[in-house]
Amino acid sequence: MCGTDSNETSGQAPTNTSHPAQNHNPTSSPYAQMQDYISNVNRYKIIESTLREGEQFANAFFTTENKIQIAKMLDKFGVDYIELTNVCSSPQSFEDCKIICGLGLKTKILTHVRCSMDDAKKAIEAGVDGVDLVIGTSSYLQQYSHGKSIEMITKTAIEVIEYVKSQGVEVRFSSEDSFRSDLVDLLTLYKAVDKAGVHRVGVADTVGGATPRMVYQLISTLRSVVGCDIETHFHDDTGCAVGNAISALEGGATHVDTSVLGIGERNGITSLGALMARMVVSAPEYTKSKYNLTMLKEIEEYVASCVQVNIPFNNPITGATAFTHKAGIHAKAILANPSTYEIIDPALFGLSRYISITSRITGWNAVKSRVIQLGYDISDDHIKTITAKIKQMGDIRPLAIDDTDSIIHAYNVQLREQAAAQAE
């Protein structure tokens, strides 16, 4: 048989305390990342691509004003780079790039162009801090897209890189569909561009099929071949965009591409918010000191309104229920110590937690916390009776907070009446 507090073990009702998970020394935390000498987990950088990859999201149409607002918010958030759509995509793309370069932001402005002299020249004309060159290196893209051999790609890449550098502009060279490229071709190409003095090489899981272990393997191998920075770009088709990003940093990557809410081609890429959730756990001190985390929700809401989507209910951090605790056993422990069922303190993002008691799976400790919030003085035994009443109603229909509050209120009135009757 099961007792009243069927989702909890018995014991003292808990009281609120602070959130010690966030106060841990990161190296002594049981969740601290593995310490590898090649790891860049504690010094990663963000290349924010909402205004490039994000513009490839089916629903995206950013006006000039939208772009300026997004760039300013991301700058204030503290991202290291903002990447813009190819200046050759349309006349307005070129004009918008010039405008954003002229805003005087602290963050560096990049544009993502094909690996050709024409595109690179136009990018420099727009006034960017850096040019992101890209070309497909997989057999699929060599055959069905541009039809160029690795030798041709290497030759063109070096010419363009040398030109961009001669203009005093930062330059990245990225392969596209890197994980379906021939490994030896890829390493040969990256070694050649590294020797030519490229600032970063880019690895892209363009079709979103890589696993975290494949990523670690490729990046740590590449780390031993090139001396320059390594940028990584992960699509989320198979749900691994965040797992792949942390594995890349562990393997020696220096930069991660993100977009707000992950918007991009198909179902998108590593989202800025999800990466922050990951990194505030993996590299708490660095992440908290470098990025303006309390701005996240506002930025996500602005971009969501621009591209007319809802924030996914299951979004890390800002999803509607990301800090809601429901099962009795969870609620009891979180009331005693939030770290029991929270790895992230919602306050870091300017958010707060919520203990739900409006269901049949609630428990008496959670109900007690609500009783105290409401200012009633009711004994634990009576609270257990109230909990049974809530569970009874929760078996019949969905409950709202005013349903459970009514049950508590009615029971409290009944208790007072009984006490008054006894006193007479």
Place this chain on the structure above:
Amino acid sequence: MCGTDSNETSGQAPTNTSHPAQNHNPTSSPYAQMQDYISNVNRYKIIESTLREGEQFANAFFTTENKIQIAKMLDKFGVDYIELTNVCSSPQSFEDCKIICGLGLKTKILTHVRCSMDDAKKAIEAGVDGVDLVIGTSSYLQQYSHGKSIEMITKTAIEVIEYVKSQGVEVRFSSEDSFRSDLVDLLTLYKAVDKAGVHRVGVADTVGGATPRMVYQLISTLRSVVGCDIETHFHDDTGCAVGNAISALEGGATHVDTSVLGIGERNGITSLGALMARMVVSAPEYTKSKYNLTMLKEIEEYVASCVQVNIPFNNPITGATAFTHKAGIHAKAILANPSTYEIIDPALFGLSRYISITSRITGWNAVKSRVIQLGYDISDDHIKTITAKIKQMGDIRPLAIDDTDSIIHAYNVQLREQAAAQAE
């Protein structure tokens, strides 16, 4: 300067072909998983927990009818187990469990209970095929939740396991918050219950803080300690629930817990659909032959309606734009060969792809495919002019498909009139 086809390299306009990525021998695919002797990627099993973990989602209230419908759909989909809420949570939870056990489904029915004799007895009374025992083993949960030592946990666990087995019922023993538990305590406990004949041990990332490499490390270590099956459960607070699941299977785990759309406490766990996206790439033959993939969308839509959420725009596979291609360079290649920018054939899930041409970042090959769909015979040079017109309008405002169709139609009328005038 940039030419008209600014998002594409020049060359022949492509034609549609089949989807060779799905025809590859999985072992020769460049994306095939690493071949480890401990890997269970090609023989994984699913424990579907929408009716347990999913009931802990803030918005969830499942009626008996909802539960029956969800169980029947999951059975038809082919999941190996369905896990139900603790039969001790409420009287109706017990009744519903009895009803679902009586449906005669092929999939095995489990209930998830605290590691106590009372709960186990009630579970068996309900008629389940298996009992999932759980207890918190982290220092946080030992201190703030149940207050039991590892010795007490072990003693109770063995008693309960032996009892359940004596009743001819399958039994799993899981720790909770495994990744913040003391490793030696954990291995000692698992070794003891394995020796006691438990069918599965469970590892749970209850607070969602593990990384894929931590998971691989813990699971592969555990694999060397116990002989029984290993079940894994990943929360998604830091966006790694899918990356962690594939890493667990690579490390020797046998079972993954899922819920439809990932619903569960806070922002939930590994979603069934995202896991299918991952596994149809990592283990295509096994996944396609075992699970009824074309049912996924219907199941997700039913559960979404039960818990009153929208399918996230960025959901793998069923997100609104998961198979939409927009940038000109992507569209051109996907028209020549879908595998260039798709790792998953949408047809496997009964879905289809869409090539968007309604933006400034489109390209002439994508526009040509639409011209052909509309039945017009227009030369490539003229299509490039049409593309420039679309980009011009796409610079000014968001475009709908009838906007671009109107541009194509008007241009075609103009061409015919010119041809007629010349013929006169």
